[in-house]
Amino acid sequence: xxxxxxxxxxxxxxxxxxxxxxxxxxxxxxxxxxxxxxxxxxxxxxxxxxxxxxxxxxxxxxxxxxxxxxxxxxxxxxxxxxxxxxxxxxxxxxxxxxxxxxxxxxxxxxxxxxxxxxxxxxxxxxxxxxxxxxxxxxxxxxxxxxxxxxxxxxxxxxxxxxxxxxxxxxxxxxxxxxxxxxxxxxxxxxxxxxxxxxxxxxxxxxxxxxxxxxxxxxxxxxxxxxxxxxxxxxxxxxxxxxxxxxxxxxxxxxxxxxxxxxxxxxxxxxxxxxxxxxxxxxxxxxxxxxxxxxxxxxxxxxxxxxxxxxxxxxxxxxxxxxxxxxxxxxxxxxxxxxxxxxxxxxxxxxxxxxxxxxxxxxxxxxxxxxxxxxxxxxxxxxxxxxxxxxxxxxxxxxxxxxxxxxxxxxxxxxxxxxxxxxxxxxxxxxxxxxxxxxxxxxxxxxxxx
Numbered sequence: 001x002x003x004x005x006x007x008x009x010x011x012x013x014x015x016x017x018x019x020x021x022x023x024x025x026x027x028x029x030x031x032x033x034x035x036x037x038x039x040x041x042x043x044x045x046x047x048x049x050x051x052x053x054x055x056x057x058x059x060x061x062x063x064x065x066x067x068x069x070x071x072x073x074x075x076x077x078x079x080x081x082x083x084x085x086x087x088x089x090x091x092x093x094x095x096x097x098x099x100x101x102x103x104x105x106x107x108x109x110x111x112x113x114x115x116x117x118x119x120x121x122x123x124x125x126x127x128x129x130x131x132x133x134x135x136x137x138x139x140x141x142x143x144x145x146x147x148x149x150x151x152x153x154x155x156x157x158x159x160x161x162x163x164x165x166x167x168x169x170x171x172x173x174x175x176x177x178x179x180x181x182x183x184x185x186x187x188x189x190x191x192x193x194x195x196x197x198x199x200x201x202x203x204x205x206x207x208x209x210x211x212x213x214x215x216x217x218x219x220x221x222x223x224x225x226x227x228x229x230x231x232x233x234x235x236x237x238x239x240x241x242x243x244x245x246x247x248x249x250x251x252x253x254x255x256x257x258x259x260x261x262x263x264x265x266x267x268x269x270x271x272x273x274x275x276x277x278x279x280x281x282x283x284x285x286x287x288x289x290x291x292x293x294x295x296x297x298x299x300x301x302x303x304x305x306x307x308x309x310x311x312x313x314x315x316x317x318x319x320x321x322x323x324x325x326x327x328x329x330x331x332x333x334x335x336x337x338x339x340x341x342x343x344x345x346x347x348x349x350x351x352x353x354x355x356x357x358x359x360x361x362x363x364x365x366x367x368x369x370x371x372x373x374x375x376x377x378x379x380x381x382x383x384x385x386x387x388x389x390x391x392x393x394x395x396x397x398x399x400x401x402x403x404x405x406x407x408x409x410x411x412x413x414x415x416x417x418x419x420x421x422x423x424x425x426x427x428x429x430x431x432x433x434x435x436x437x438x439x440x441x442x443x444x445x446x447x448x449x
Contacts (some may be wrong), residue, residue, distance in 0.1 A: 026245035032234055036157045039235035046146040053142040057135035063128035066120035073113040075230060084417035086111040086179050091314035101162050112313065115304035122297040122321075132287030137281040144274040151270070151441045158228040165248050166425045167226045171219035177414045178216055181209035184410070188403060201403040208407045212365050212414070246448060248424045249332060253431040253446075258365045260437050262340055265361050268439030272357060276348040282343035289336040293324040305376070357437070359388055366439040368430035375423040378416065385409070385416040 025031075037043060069435070075082070083106040087093040095104065103401065121128070188202040255261065264273065299321045307313025340396040389409040395401040428447065435441040 003165045026391055027247050029158065029444050032230070033157050034154050034442050035236070035275045036234040040153050040233075041235060042081075042149050042152060043146070043235075046142065046149050050139070050142040050146060052195065053135065053139040057132070057139050060128065060131035060183070061137040063121070063124070063131060064379055065141050066118060069117040069439045071113075071115050071117070071120075073115075074110070075113070076108060076110045078108045079108055079121050080104060080121060083107075083109045085199065086306065087302075089113070089314060089316065090308065096153060100174075110308055111306055112308070112310050113304060113306050114310075114313070115302060118301040120299050122299060123295060125294045125296050126291030130284050133284040134281045137284070141274045141281075142276045143309040148270040151436055151439065152185075154430055154435045154441050154444055156233040157230070157430055159429050160226065160246065160446065161234040161246075162248060162428050164223065164226040164230050164244055165246060166240075166421055167219060167249055168244075169221040169421045171216065173414060173417045173421070174212060174219045175215040177410070178209065179214040179266055180410055181205065181212045184406065185209050187313070194240065204403055208410070212330055215414075230246040244440070248421060248428065250424075251428070251447075254429070255368065255431065256364060257363070262358055262361050265357050266354065269357055269437075270439060271355055272350070272439075275346070275353050278351055279343065279346040281442055284345045286336065286339040286343055288341040289332070290394065292326065292332050292335070295323055296324050297324075364430070364433045368427075368434050371423060371426035371430040375420070378420040378423045381416045382420055385413040389413050 075086070077083070080103060084093075084097070084103065086109055087097060184205040185202065188205040192199055192202045227242055230242065231238045231240045258266070297320075301317065303315065303317045303321040305313040305315050389406075389412075392401060392405050392409040396403065396406050432441060432447070
């Protein structure tokens with residue numbers, strides 16, 4: 001409880017700083033995810049969906065409760081049947097009212113009728129049970145939808161967070177490349193002025209410098225774009241200032257085999273569980289349609305007061321029970337067939353989703369494996385490229401090679417560093433994608449701990 005309170009306090013301070021545009025708290029990945037889970041519009045939408053499902057469940061359960069109604073009616077007229085009945089209700093019918101002249105042509109009469117009516121279903125052809133069960137399944141679907149969106153939000157925040165770190169790291173590589181190229185230009189200019197090299201070497205170095213500066217400019221743009229994407233994934237304004245902590249460090253993730261991952265996905269995926277609930281909801285619809293063959297039984301009671309005004313009158317009551325049985329209903333068979341077809345449709349959709357999940361897991365597994373192998377190759381190339389540049393620079397300083405070889409070696413080293421960063425990013429995101437496709441992306445701390 002204490003850790004949760006501290007986390008909420010840190011989140012509140014961070015959001016207050018963001019709102020003022022001067023947040024000093026560094027943004028960690030867990031904090032970014034926590035912010036997204038509290039502010040992302042899609043999660044607010046799923047929360048509203050859960051409230052709708054809860055209200056539907058409460059409304060369905062109300063079908064089992066009695067209904068009590070109050071009514072107040074005012075009537076005035078001289079219809080013979082109305083006048084005769086109203087006098088009886090008001091307990092004012094007398095001997096004189098048997099006069100044929102009165103019966104055929106009565107004076108106008110005012111009748112105030114106050115009544116309370118009680119109704120309660122005893123058997124309702126399983127309609128309430130069907131609606132309650134369907135509402136329960138919809139409530140479960142809303143919960144699974146929330147779980148699914150939460151995992152998707154975690155993945156989007158994680159991917160966007162590491163996109164920013166990738167862009168920042170590429171900017172650092174570009175900055176280092178520019179410094180290398182500036183040193184080459186200075187050295188080439190000095191050598192050209194001393195008559196130790198031709199002007200072509202200086203021009204080649206300047207071309208290399210211009211190319212690295214373009215990479216530097218692109219990296220700056222990528223940082224701005226990645227920050228906007230991160231803010232969007234967190235549910236914040238795209239211009240919210242952020243200062244990230246962490247780096248694309250050297251980490252080792254471990255996953256199970258592909259078949260085990262498929263089994264985990266079939267057990268854990270919220271969307272597949274939701275599809276199963278849809279199928280069960282449609283099965284309840286079939287049972288509800290069949291229930292129309294059953295009788296309906298209701299009990300009721302009525303108490304009323306009838307009088308010439310609101311403050312006087314004669315009371316009466318009526319209690320009873322009713323049984324209704326549909327001997328023939330031309331649309332009943334069609335409703336049953338419709339419910340059965342809906343159940344079959346849900347079954348086929350669930351099977352299709354199962355096949356899609358198997359494919360998603362296989363694809364995510366292969367992408368992760370590819371990224372891991374690429375990263376291993378790229379990391380080996382770094383050491384080779386670094387050593388190659390050292391050797392070429394030594395040879396160039398001794399006059400044993402040309403500036404072209406130095407520039408080529410520098411370009412190879414910059415490319416190798418960039419490839420390592422890209423492969424490491426794909427490795428991180430590939431692992432997160434495996435967790436997402438198996439329904440296991442419930443925590444991002446393994447990425448930073």
